[in-house]
Amino acid sequence: MPPPPQFQLPDTVLPSRQPEAFIELRSVTCGYGGRVILRDIDLIVPRGAVVALMGVSGGGKTTVLRLISRQLVAMSGEVLFDGQDVAKLSPEGCQAMRRRMGMLFQQGALFTDLSVFENVAFPLREHTNVPESIIRDLVLMKLNAVGLRGSRDLMPSEISGGMARRVALARAIALDPELVLYDEPFAGLDPISMGIAARLIRDLNDTMGLTSVVVSHDVDETFLIADHVVLLANGRIVAQGSPVELRASEDPLVRQFVHARPDGPVQFHQPAVDAGVDFGVR
Ligand SMILES: Nc1ncnc2c1ncn2[C@@H]1O[C@H](COP(=O)(O)OP(=O)(O)OP(=O)(O)O)[C@@H](O)[C@H]1O
16 A cells, blocks of 8 residues: 655744743843842743743742843843833833833832822822822722722721732732733732732733733742743743643652752752761761
């Protein structure tokens, strides 16, 4: 019997569909005071995606957020925001770029002397001249989006930690950003509040047409909502892929991370002199 005909499709028949990059890091090396923290990093955050930055403590996750928001300038390489090299922006250009970002940083606590309403209104009053009636509607819409319209008159001291995080989220999206950067949005939350916060990040991303970058240590919550997970260790991206791909990975470092094992390629003990020497038993 003759062999079946072989078909070879030319490469051009199957276009390689690259997602549109909203944020892109190209060969970025950066650090603080001459100390290199991230070395030759390439990273793409596609428009509309939820991308999670995860990995060992001190691995440089927050540093990536600082690069994107240009609080830190790379030693070499490029950081592109919607195609623009952020290092080349004028002070006005940088301000305009930051207006397109919402940031929910760990230390971004609420103003304790302002009500929930006033906390969310703050960026609108700072950065726009919209009349009071419109500010009211915008604030109530954002509070509604995080489920706290009814809590507008409470003070930060009168709400739970999980609610406070949601108010901070409403404040981060007050100016209708295109990108939201989250630094450890689940830290210190109980499991239920964590689940609510995670769902909110995903829902707001999709309903408001945002792009989100989430730094997190919480594998379960983050894997539930992320499209793409980037694992950072020792100043490099050591793995990346969808949550499903990372869970299925056989790579020892990925396995250690996903299954929260204390030992593996990342050691629990930092380098130290022999314990016997320190404890005087040898
Ligand atoms: N402002 C700074 N000046 C000097 N060194 C810094 C500064 N900020 C961070 N570092 C150092 O850079 C490294 C990476 O810090 P970064 O906060 O980006 O890590 P991370 O992965 O977010 O850590 P964690 O998960 O613990 O928050 C750490 O070794 C840290 O000590």
